[in-house]
Amino acid sequence: MDVKxxxxxxxxxxxxxxxxxxxxxVLRSDPDVSFLLVGRQDAIERQVARGxxxxxxxxxxRHASQEVEMxxxxxxxxRGKKDSSMRIAINLVEQGEAAACVSAGNTGALMAISRFVxxxxxxxDRPAIATLLxxxxxxxxxxxxxANVNCAPEHLLQFGIMCSELVRSVEGxxxxxxxxxNIGVEDIKGNDQVKQAAELMRASDxxxxxxxEGDDIYKGTTDIVVCDGFVGNVALKTSEGLAQMLATYxxxxxxxxxxxxLAGLVAMPVINAFKxxxxxxxxxxASLLGLRGIVxxxxxxxxxxxxxxxxxxxxxxARTGVLTHITARMAAxxxxxx
Amino acid sequence: MDVKxxxxxxxxxxxxxxxxxxxxxVLRSDPDVSFLLVGRQDAIERQVARGxxxxxxxxxxRHASQEVEMxxxxxxxxRGKKDSSMRIAINLVEQGEAAACVSAGNTGALMAISRFVxxxxxxxDRPAIATLLxxxxxxxxxxxxxANVNCAPEHLLQFGIMCSELVRSVEGxxxxxxxxxNIGVEDIKGNDQVKQAAELMRASDxxxxxxxEGDDIYKGTTDIVVCDGFVGNVALKTSEGLAQMLATYxxxxxxxxxxxxLAGLVAMPVINAFKxxxxxxxxxxASLLGLRGIVxxxxxxxxxxxxxxxxxxxxxxARTGVLTHITARMAAxxxxxx
Numbered sequence: 034m035d036v037k038x039x040x041x042x043x044x045x046x047x048x049x050x051x052x053x054x055x056x057x058x059v060l061r062s063d064p065d066v067s068f069l070l071v072g073r074q075d076a077i078e079r080q081v082a083r084g085x086x087x088x089x090x091x092x093x094x095r096h097a098s099q100e101v102e103m104x105x106x107x108x109x110x111x112r113g114k115k116d117s118s119m120r121i122a123i124n125l126v127e128q129g130e131a132a133a134c135v136s137a138g139n140t141g142a143l144m145a146i147s148r149f150v151x152x153x154x155x156x157x158d159r160p161a162i163a164t165l166l167x168x169x170x171x172x173x174x175x176x177x178x179x180a181n182v183n184c185a186p187e188h189l190l191q192f193g194i195m196c197s198e199l200v201r202s203v204e205g206x207x208x209x210x211x212x213x214x215n216i217g218v219e220d221i222k223g224n225d226q227v228k229q230a231a232e233l234m235r236a237s238d239x240x241x242x243x244x245x246e247g248d249d250i251y252k253g254t255t256d257i258v259v260c261d262g263f264v265g266n267v268a269l270k271t272s273e274g275l276a277q278m279l280a281t282y283x284x285x286x287x288x289x290x291x292x293x294x295l296a297g298l299v300a301m302p303v304i305n306a307f308k309x310x311x312x313x314x315x316x317x318x319a320s321l322l323g324l325r326g327i328v329x330x331x332x333x334x335x336x337x338x339x340x341x342x343x344x345x346x347x348x349x350x351a352r353t354g355v356l357t358h359i360t361a362r363m364a365a366x367x368x369x370x371x
Numbered sequence: 372m373d374v375k376x377x378x379x380x381x382x383x384x385x386x387x388x389x390x391x392x393x394x395x396x397v398l399r400s401d402p403d404v405s406f407l408l409v410g411r412q413d414a415i416e417r418q419v420a421r422g423x424x425x426x427x428x429x430x431x432x433r434h435a436s437q438e439v440e441m442x443x444x445x446x447x448x449x450r451g452k453k454d455s456s457m458r459i460a461i462n463l464v465e466q467g468e469a470a471a472c473v474s475a476g477n478t479g480a481l482m483a484i485s486r487f488v489x490x491x492x493x494x495x496d497r498p499a500i501a502t503l504l505x506x507x508x509x510x511x512x513x514x515x516x517x518a519n520v521n522c523a524p525e526h527l528l529q530f531g532i533m534c535s536e537l538v539r540s541v542e543g544x545x546x547x548x549x550x551x552x553n554i555g556v557e558d559i560k561g562n563d564q565v566k567q568a569a570e571l572m573r574a575s576d577x578x579x580x581x582x583x584e585g586d587d588i589y590k591g592t593t594d595i596v597v598c599d600g601f602v603g604n605v606a607l608k609t610s611e612g613l614a615q616m617l618a619t620y621x622x623x624x625x626x627x628x629x630x631x632x633l634a635g636l637v638a639m640p641v642i643n644a645f646k647x648x649x650x651x652x653x654x655x656x657a658s659l660l661g662l663r664g665i666v667x668x669x670x671x672x673x674x675x676x677x678x679x680x681x682x683x684x685x686x687x688x689a690r691t692g693v694l695t696h697i698t699a700r701m702a703a704x705x706x707x708x709x
Contacts (some may be wrong), residue, residue, distance in 0.1 A: 203477045
């Protein structure tokens with residue numbers, strides 16, 4: 034299916050150096066996609082030229098005179114950066130010119146501008162950020178990752194419904210299982226928020242597994258793990274910190290002396306296979322769910338390899354009609370509640 | 372300094388098979404410690420006999436006719452298990468016969484019974500569970516890990532004060548740094564609970580670093596990381612799950628075929644050095660802070676090597692007078708507030 038995606042080429046730590054090569058790489062492997070590259074025209078065109086000739090008619094550039102800074106306050110970015118690459122990329126989705134947009138820019142600004150420009154889907158109170166994580170079994174979706182620091186039980190239910198539709202669309206799973214993150218699996222465990230959310234989920238038509246604990250995320254106990262944005266953000270960043278520490282330790286041990294360096298050479302292919310398997314770049318691309326449009330957030334520090342995954346995620350969501358699925362499900366929920 | 376420690380020998384997944392050999396091992400390396408081994412007399416004596424002769428006068432056995440089950444409801448354990456090994460071990464602390472107690476049993480029951488038997492220190496509303504985690508720099512203390520699922524800002528402040536005194540006592544650091552776990556380091560980030568807690572901490576005489584994020588735990592940004600029990604528990608269990616997944620992946624990659632197994636043999640000494648460095652057993656032993664007595668909780672699945680660390684932690688806390696430090700600090704806080 035032909036899909037046109039708007040890319041905020043200036044977002045992230047590396048801007049057009051990363052975003053444009055990633056887009057060109059996706060173009061080469063996916064014949065049915067085209068891009069609207071948004072940002073400083075000269076910077077983008079330089080990168081396009083450097084990447085060899087782009088296939089005719091499949092890339093167009095939209096100049097943007099401004100950029101949202103990575104540390105800019107969302108409200109300031111919304112008011113003061115109306116000609117930013119981020120804003121224009123989102124506008125293109127709103128205007129129907131693009132089926133989705135991708136940005137590695139400031140998360141708070143992306144969320145605020147997306148919400149303002151696109152609005153929320155009917156029946157959804159708040160957007161949520163969902164991402165994929167590797168597990169022993171394959172992968173798991175987890176949300177929210179920081180869009181909402183204070184969630185009511187109803188919001189957690191909505192997160193579960195939205196993500197179920199996302200997984201149903203993108204993964205083709207008919208009834209993805211939903212786990213609610215808690216500090217124990219017994220009914221008495223947890224705070225009021227999760228206890229009430231569990232009741233709502235049990236009464237809903239979600240394929241509700243029940244409570245899961247932190248270690249269940251990487252065990253892959255459920256297809257989806259729901260939590261509030263504070264908890265999800267801490268879980269994700271704690272994971273990043275632990276992975277970095279372990280990688281540093283492993284490097285230090287193999288670099289200790291001539292003998293360990295030799296062992297490292299011998300073990301290199303195995304270590305590399307291991308690294309490929311847990312490469313967080315393959316999981317890059319978080320979905321901003323609940324908006325009237327597809328917005329995918331790349332990690333700010335993503336390289337071109339990682340940014341490609343974020344672009345592919347946006348394409349996949351557009352192709353499989355995630356928005357239609359969520360909208361239809363929310364309409365059904367409201368009908369049955371009415 | 373001579374220290375006598377009560378050990379709940381029946382707690383945990385392995386009971387006396389693990390707890391007694393661990394105690395005997397500590398006895399051999401620490402000449403100034405003695406133990407009250409609490410539990411089924413025959414089971415304990417069999418393990419003591421198996422471990423060779425215990426040094427005269429440094430081990431005595433207190434028979435307990437009951438055991439708290441790992442999945443027993445705390446309230447039921449408190450009411451119905453008055454002659455359990457856990458209860459008696461805590462009683463020995465309350466009666467001044469032991470300077471500390473250690474248990475690998477049911478966390479909820481241990482917390483409830485400790486709180487009931489020992490009571491809280493003046494000025495502390497709630498107990499908290501603190502543990503050590505390895506970092507790039509050394510190690511960090513984190514609390515709470517699940518004792519409190521709904522914390523007021525004042526409780527987070529108390530956690531910071533208690534843990535500062537713990538670190539000051541045990542590590543000899545005069546002014547340990549305290550970080551408050553949040554989802555961003557900017558002032559506008561976070562929920563009301565952490566924002567208010569940050570204000571309280573800033574106004575206190577804590578060496579308050581400010582907000583830290585999940586990845587700061589393993590970076591070792593601060594000596595102490597404070598969070599509520601829900602968030603702390605999720606962070607800890609998520610870490611456990613990730614570490615297990617990575618270990619499984621590494622094992623799978625080295626076990627893939629004859630060539631990778633050969634590489635594994637060559638790399639074995641390095642991998643083992645790495646494993647030793649991140650061995651979670653070396654961090655076993657969480658402190659139940661805020662009680663009028665020293666109680667250390669071992670992981671339920673601890674082996675003898677791990678359980679030794681929990682025992683040593685209890686000894687260390689008793690020797691360095693953690694309780695006196697916390698009590699003095701809380702008195703000073705109340706005086707300055709009055």
